[in-house]
Amino acid sequence: MYEDERYQMLRLIEQSYEHWTSKKLPTPSIMEEERLRWLDEQSPYGLLVQNNNEEPLFIYANKQAQIIFGYSLEEFLSTPSRKSAPPQMQRDRECLLEKVTTQGILMGYHGTRVDKQGMLFEIKNGMIWNLISKSGETIGMAALICKSET
Known part of the structure; x- marks a missing residue:
């Protein structure tokens, strides 16, 4: 994924987030182009889109x-999103995504996820929202995640 494509995606992520929350994604006070680079490269929270x-x-x-x-970016881009949750948590994940589909956004979610090595970890205070194209069509889901340190 090239830089321009990543920044186009980040603009879409943020526009959709703002649609659902009336706020921009949390960032330091910096100029727009630096803001996108910060979200992509330096953000303390994860951003994912399926x-x-x-x-x-x-x-x-x-x-x-x-x-x-x-995962490297290349590995992520060839990974089914269901692989982010362990097999025993798939039904919970499906229910969560169904809520997002109907409600548009889900804030404050917690859940068990699995990394590339098969190690389980907890997500805390996550957000998932429908990703909306410029034409108003839902084209995916975006997530803001924080890994629990406990």
Whole structure:
């Protein structure tokens, strides 16, 4: 994924987030282009996007999401999003995504996830929202995640 494509995706992520929350994604006070670079490369929280395919794939992951899950960007972009949760948590994950589909956004979610090495970890105070194209069509889901240190 090239820099321009990542920044286009980040603009779409933020526009959709703002649609649901009336706020911009949390960042330091910096200029717009630096803001996008910060979200992509320096954010302390992970940002992930999955598409709406029958078997959804990740189509974006910022640097922090890559660190949290242990995947390179190339690996993320070829990974079905269901692999982010352990097999025993798939039904919970499906229910969570169904809520997002109907409500548009889910704030404050917690859940068990699995990294590339198969190690389980907890997400705390996460947010998931429908990703909306410029034409108003839902084209996927975006997530803001923080790994619990406990």
